[in-house]
Amino acid sequence: MRGPLAVDLRSIEVPLSQLFLDPNNPRFVGSEWVYISDDDAVKSDIQESTSDRLFSEHDVDKLKSIMEYNGYLPIDRVVVRKISEDAYIVLEGNRRICAAKSINGHSDSGDPLPVAIVETFKKIPCLLYEGANEDGDASWIFQGLRHISGISEWPAFNKAKLIVEQMESRELSFTEVGKGFGLSAFGAAQWVRGYYAFQQAKDETEFGRYIDEKIYPFFQELFGRSSIALKEWLRWSEDEKKFQDAANLNEFVSWFYPVERAEDDDGVDREPSKAEVNEAWGRRRISKRDDLRSVTYLIQKSSKNWMEFRSGTDIDKSYNRALLDELEHDRDEEKNAVEKFFSILDEADKQLRDTPLSVLSDDGNKERLNVILASLRQTEEKIRGLLNK
Known part of the structure; x- marks a missing residue:
């Protein structure tokens, strides 16, 4: 043994x-x-x-x-x-x-x-x-x-806090602090900005009293390359290290804490219990980080479905509708392109059949026309070859 x-x-x-x-x-x-x-x-x-x-x-x-x-x-x-x-x-x-x-x-x-x-x-x-x-x-x-x-993995918030503390106490740039932790400058910036945004939401939004560290990864995702439009909707200021649109920030945080309002006997909003807050988190409208990429897609591609999501429609349903709308739009675009193609061919055929005598009587114009006709014959042969396959 x-x-x-x-x-x-x-x-x-x-x-x-x-x-x-x-x-x-x-x-x-x-x-x-x-x-x-x-x-x-x-x-x-x-x-x-x-x-x-x-x-x-x-x-x-x-x-x-x-x-x-x-x-x-x-x-x-x-x-x-x-x-x-x-x-x-x-x-x-x-x-x-x-x-x-x-x-x-x-x-x-x-x-x-x-x-x-x-x-x-x-x-x-x-x-x-x-x-x-x-x-x-x-x-x-x-x-x-x-x-x-294995070694116990640190929660994302704790990692971000350490990076921020090192950066602030030692007055480091994103590149410098990133080197210390094996991160690119962009990666370090994403952790740091997410931390500042998390603190702002905790300190300045009406939902701040509900917020804890488990929401931090969603703030970090806001600063990824796939969430730029959402970050711009919140109006991030690099100088102040905070979002400038307080109303939109409150709306953003509300997606994670859909707390049902209740009043006490005096008609004043009652503070929800911890159990009610946890239950609301379980019903959050954004359940995973990738959902923020879907939100960004709505902002960029489909204002109609973006507004429907903001009004309460499920993110997956809004996103799928936006994809379907874009697919239908692409089909319409393709159909229009086909119609435009044949319209141009019809017009070109008409113009050739009605070639002005002034073109045929001028040596320079005749040479140009011969070059174009030769190119058309080559193109026709290629197309007929494809049609006969």
Whole structure:
């Protein structure tokens, strides 16, 4: 019976040059996988192919970018197995070590990395596994513990809050804060703007007292490339980091909290209970982020169905009606195009039959007419060939 893993682990620091990627990484194992021995694993060609595979299949580029900005962060220690006096195979943390080994002191732009950043890669804090490695199962055990049970994922709001706090406290640009978290400038901006919009809705709308963090992803979606028209309807101001149309913002939030109004004995609106608010959220008119893309489509393509949605029609029904209207419009356009085509041909035939004598009597005009007629004959042959197929 296997004992507790904790007794087989001890803390060490290992020079980065003595850490070797695991070519038997469970990520790579398929039906045709062949085990690679420790002696072969440390060979340069095997290490290079392992690195190439991690980069091509497991998003190491993003991790490299984060490390170039933050340095090597030993938040989670790499787990290694010693195979010789100066060689250790990585059991857990191959992506991190692969990214670290690819950093050569310069960023992708060619700028030298700060010395303080480079220094963090010299020695890597590790956990040395000294237990049994029967049939190479140690990698499976450690990666299984991390990636099957997994690290608890942060809610979207918490991620956004951290990005905003880092950006504000360190006075970073979207590009700079994005590098620190492996995001593009656009991606970082989407998280940040969504956070500001969420706070505005919470502070300034009549539904603010109902709002909690679960609505944040919908505000983040407002700043995606597929929701531009909806963002413009709300009149986002980049300078003030808020929406300028208070009425539309209230309407937007009301889609998520269709609370039924009730009055107390004095005829004053009664504050709904928490249970009533939760029940209203369950009936929200926008149930998923993609629905906002449907709303954007209505704004851009179908003012009639956009107004019907705003009046209470279900989003799926409004969207489907808009699609049907556009399809019918396209059919009408196609029909009109066909009629226009034949009308032009009829008119051209009439004009040729009534060719003026002034055209036929002028050498320059006759030459132009011959060129056009020759082109028409070639076109006619092509069309007849298609008609006879």
